[in-house]
Amino acid sequence: MEAAVRLNEITQVYVTERGASLAIEEINLSLEPGEFVGLVGPSGCGKTTLLSIIAGLIRPTSGTVQIFGETVESPSGKVGYMLQQDYLFPWRTIYQNVLVGLELTGQLTKANREYALHLLNELGLADTKDQYPSQLSGGMRQRVALVRTLVTEPDILLLDEPFSALDYQTKLELEDLLSATLKARGKTALLVTHDISEAVAMSDRVLVMGRNPGILRKEIIIPEPIRHETPFKAREAAEFHPIFNQIWRELETQERKSGVNDANR
Ligand code: ADP
Numbered sequence: 001m002e003a004a005v006r007l008n009e010i011t012q013v014y015v016t017e018r019g020a021s022l023a024i025e026e027i028n029l030s031l032e033p034g035e036f037v038g039l040v041g042p043s044g045c046g047k048t049t050l051l052s053i054i055a056g057l058i059r060p061t062s063g064t065v066q067i068f069g070e071t072v073e074s075p076s077g078k079v080g081y082m083l084q085q086d087y088l089f090p091w092r093t094i095y096q097n098v099l100v101g102l103e104l105t106g107q108l109t110k111a112n113r114e115y116a117l118h119l120l121n122e123l124g125l126a127d128t129k130d131q132y133p134s135q136l137s138g139g140m141r142q143r144v145a146l147v148r149t150l151v152t153e154p155d156i157l158l159l160d161e162p163f164s165a166l167d168y169q170t171k172l173e174l175e176d177l178l179s180a181t182l183k184a185r186g187k188t189a190l191l192v193t194h195d196i197s198e199a200v201a202m203s204d205r206v207l208v209m210g211r212n213p214g215i216l217r218k219e220i221i222i223p224e225p226i227r228h229e230t231p232f233k234a235r236e237a238a239e240f241h242p243i244f245n246q247i248w249r250e251l252e253t254q255e256r257k258s259g260v261n262d263a264n265r
């Protein structure tokens, strides 16, 4: 089967007035269709850079990205990007916010307007349709951001710490909702998170990045018993803690090696 995402020797050098810095180096990676992959690593190791390259927002310094076999030159309609901040427009209603991507790309039709309503309904937001973002809680706003991402029907979702600004309980609820929603649709997902338990509970596979330069250090396959549970229940599986500890130790070794102070990040 053709990979949903394939990265071939991706290297990114940022050039600023302070000089050139190697953000990520020779990353090779492929995501299979329907796979949910977690990405963890210390701050500044290049996670967001990697997502932006996959999304076609940054052209890598070298290397290529393929989405279902097609080389990415610019943002692809097959890829949806969801960020920590929801970037909802305060002057637009929830329904108008959800439609903004379709509007901007001239794809607004009767069918996808209806699909937007269907998604709002499915994610428990039907009553908020005519409200404004300021009237919603953080968790509801992230659900709106998810609907806005799904309404363009991307095959691949890039999720950059989408739950990190939420309180713990809301985050657990949204993990289950996101997992069920993406599984039901067979979407491929790449989730960046700094929460190891979230990565283990949600993913089929977890990638650990190292920094200076950003590289892929380790790949951990999540055992079947964890994958078959919802993220909430997965945390109770016997296999959960050994995997959590393995990733924890992997990240800890790196912190000691690099010795960079992250207090101000
Ligand atoms: P992460 O998401 O893992 O925290 P980033 O991808 O944001 O890491 O950043 C990786 C490295 O690249 C960091 O050292 C960061 O300072 C640098 N960087 C990110 N974006 C830019 C940019 N636009 N210009 C210059 N350097 C950047």
Ligand code: MG
Pocket (backbone or CB within 6 Å): 047, 048, 049
């Ligand atoms: Mg980041």
